[in-house]
Amino acid sequence: MRAVWRAVAVLIGVALVGKSSATSVWELNGASASAWAELGDAGFDVVKGSQWPGDRALVASAEETVEARSLLTNSSTARFSKSNFSAEVPSGYLSLDRIHAELYTIAEANPDIAQVVDLSELFADGATTAEGRRILGLKISDNVKVDEDEPNVLIVAAHHCREIVTPEVALGAVRLLLQPDHRDDVDNFQTWVIPVLNVDGYTYVFDQEPLWRKNRRVLPSGDIGVDLNRNYPMGWDAGCGGSTTPSSQTYRGPSAGSEVEVDLIVRMSRELRFERVMDFHSSGREVLAGYKCTPMPRELDDLIDKHATALAAAANYVVRLPSNEGEHQTDQIAYTTAFAYLAETATEFQPPHASALQEVARVMPLVSLFYSTRVPISGHVLDSVTGQPIEARIYRTTLEPKFSAGETRHSDARHGRFALWLPNGAWPLEFTADGYTRAQTTARIVDGETVDLEIRMTASVAVDQATAVTSE
DSSP states (O other): OHHHHHHHHHHTTOOOOOOOOOOEEEEEETOOHHHHHHHHHTTOEEEEOTTSGGGEEEEEOHHHHHHHHHHHTTTOOOEEEEOOOOOOOOTTOOOHHHHHHHHHHHHHHSTTTEEEEEHHHHHSTTOOOTTSOOOEEEEEOTTTTSOOSSOEEEEEEOSSTTOTHHHHHHHHHHHHHTSGGGHHHHHHOEEEEESOSOHHHHHHHHHTOTTOOSOOOBOTTSOBOOOGGGOSSTTTTSTTSOBSOTTSTTBOOSSTTOSHHHHHHHHHHHHHOOSEEEEEEESSSEEEOSOSSSOOOHHHHHHHHHHHHHHHHHTTOEEEOOSSSSOHHHHHHHHTOSOEEEEEESSSSSOOHHHHHHHHHHHHHHHHHHHHSOOSEEEEEEETTTOOBOOOEEEETTTGGGOOSOOOOBOOTTTOEEEEOOOSEEEEEEEEOTTSOOEEEEEEEOTTOEEEEEEEEOSSSSOOOOEEEEEO
16 A cells, blocks of 8 residues: 555655655644544554644654655645654653663562563574664563463563553553462463563664654665564565555564564564463554454454453453554464454553553553453373473364464473463364374363363374363
């Protein structure tokens, strides 16, 4: 879509300006809701905030501004005027160094259940970002220094670095887990919290440009940055994916998973096989559910929407579709877990800090429900002789023909653990692994219960029967 409008701009005789990573904030006086929706649907960077007329503004490079004007030529009488936006981060927010210091403070105060982890070292072979930074996180578990056989949970914030309210929400989730009434969540899960994924961009927001969105990698074109939340493999090249224009704030990158930050999340997810994922963004007070334009089996789509509706209600939010494919949570849905959501918190990227803390309190019931929702199927795939874990491919037999984007499920190599989010009913399942005979079973899901499966695989001709026990 964006490429089409670039061509239109040329055809109508508008001279496109040279490439630049510098952006401007534009107010569109007289723009209707449909005009703003048209810009958003075309992939432009529409931001929300009470400081602008109509509570919206357009953040665009010079080239994108020409494209936006061309797009609205025949459909809107909106007048573009540069905003007097104050380029200053509101007081009270934590810089990246202070956020990392807070993680160490929490770990030192809770050494048995909290540990700062260098995720770049653990999951990216020590690779650093474009500006040489490492990505840190906090692991929370009852035996935190041990890799336990427990479901893994991911909470991540600040894919988009200007959304500085989101690290506050992630830290709020950490403090919630440390409360006595959430001890079961500490005991029963291994939670990994990444308050700031886009560490280079976040630093740039505080030091230079508060509305910067992308990372800070210098591209071959001379432009700077990739939109990390358009760079994930699932749907990266879909028609509803991110922009193909390098100067765009929603540029999807030169290839799927090209960015160090995204590659870290992808590798971490494929290794830990998260049972549940929450990605905090801003703004809009929305929970994003499902895919944008890629077909999904109706049964799974309905289940994802059901849980999204419950999560949204817990924070008095609403539910909507993702903005594009190539987003983090859509990649998790495709390849890791169907219980993966993006929450657009607050009503602006950088509200006054006191308002941000109020938003944190508003979101915590959503976080509580995120943990307390019962997974329908949980289990292990093990060698029938040695009992060693097997990393098996899991086929949801009746759903597989309905997928179109290469969706998969696997047990993890560390413990053979897996989880499946499926609606009520009988679900035939198949398990395959190199050197082993295919195993089959049928799981019968009843609402509010968890089916525990132990799949024993063998290299012999006979196929071991899986055992299924329903836990009350």
